[in-house]
Amino acid sequence: MTRIHPTAIVDPAAELDSSVTVGAYTLIGPNVIIGAGTTVGPHCVIEGNTSIGCDNRIFQFNSLGAIPQDKKYDDEPCELIIGDRNTIREFCTFNIGSPGGGGVTRIGNDNWIMAYVHLAHDCLVGNHTIFANNSQLAGHVVVGDWAILGGFTVAHQFVRIGAHSMTAMCSLLFADLPPFVMCQGQPAEARTMNFEGLRRRGFSAERVAAVRTIHKLLYRSNLALDAACTEISRLTESHPEAAADVQMMLSFLEQTPPNRGIVR
Incomplete structure (x- = not known):
């Protein structure tokens, strides 16, 4: 049977694989789907139309699937989709999509997401990325495979971050960061390529x-x-x-x- 702590509240309509683990005082809403092998730590809230794949490790104090921080949002049926084998550390906030951006916030597979990361509505994150602590993405940001975001990186809405790129700590992105490029600064400037x-x-x-x-x-x-x-x-x-x-x-x-x- 699914290993659910007795203090957790899981809506009967939620779909959890029998191998899912849910920690103490976690709240899971009715439209949530969680795949095999995923562990959800204590004091998490997973709500909205949220689908989570297999073998993810979700640490304590995360908020996943809340409505977007978009004043135009009016309870439309938008989604948050999380793939497989992702690590999501403490105090992350991932919002569902919005009607104006395709309706889906999506995270791929094998991503390493550290504490206090915010993914706003309609962000699209690829595979094998690393988000260091306090990386913040505004709405509609696209992050390519293998990108690395240094701590306190902030990306303006609609910015694209190319595959294999890398930002230094405290980088501020107002423009698109091409693939392979390493950048630094406020606003960010290109320094070199991510050769290593x-x-x-x-x-x-x-x-x-x-x-x-x-x-x-x-x-x-x-x-x-x-x-x-x-x-x-x-x-x-x-x-x-x-x-x-x-x-x-x-x-x-x-x-x-x-x-x-x-x-x-």
Whole structure:
């Protein structure tokens, strides 16, 4: 049977796998689904239309699935979807989506989310990310796979954070952070690329070299963004192994609104 502490309150309509553990004084609402192997610590509130996958470890004092902090929200049936094997540390707040943003806040798989992280409505978080303590995302922020957010990072609404990127502590993002880029500052400025992270993830020397060239074209060549994209597209000829990395960068840059731009 599901291991539920006698002081926990679980609505009879909630769907919990038989292997789920629920700690003391936790409250789980009627529209919550929790998959196999997930543990929920004490003093948590999980409400709203919230689906949580398998083998997640949710520590104490979390609020998951509350309505968005959006004055336009009017009880529409929006969702929070959390994938598998995520670690969610203490005092995190993840809100459901809003009608104006697709209606879903989504967290992928294998993410390491430290204490006091806030994910506002309609945020989309990929896989294998790390959020250090007090990282804060406003609404509609998109975070790519393997991104690392340093402690006290703050992202403005609608900002996109590219795959394999990294922010230093106390970074403030008003613009899109392209893939691979490491940034720092208030507002954040690009410093270098996340070369060590790429090596740890098994990137070949050729792929790392291509990323190094991308960095030079974007940030060291005094090229306008369109001209830099043209030069980046040619890297597939000299670095064919990095074709997917080049395409990911070009796709990211093409989707960046001109009025927001990229971290420079």
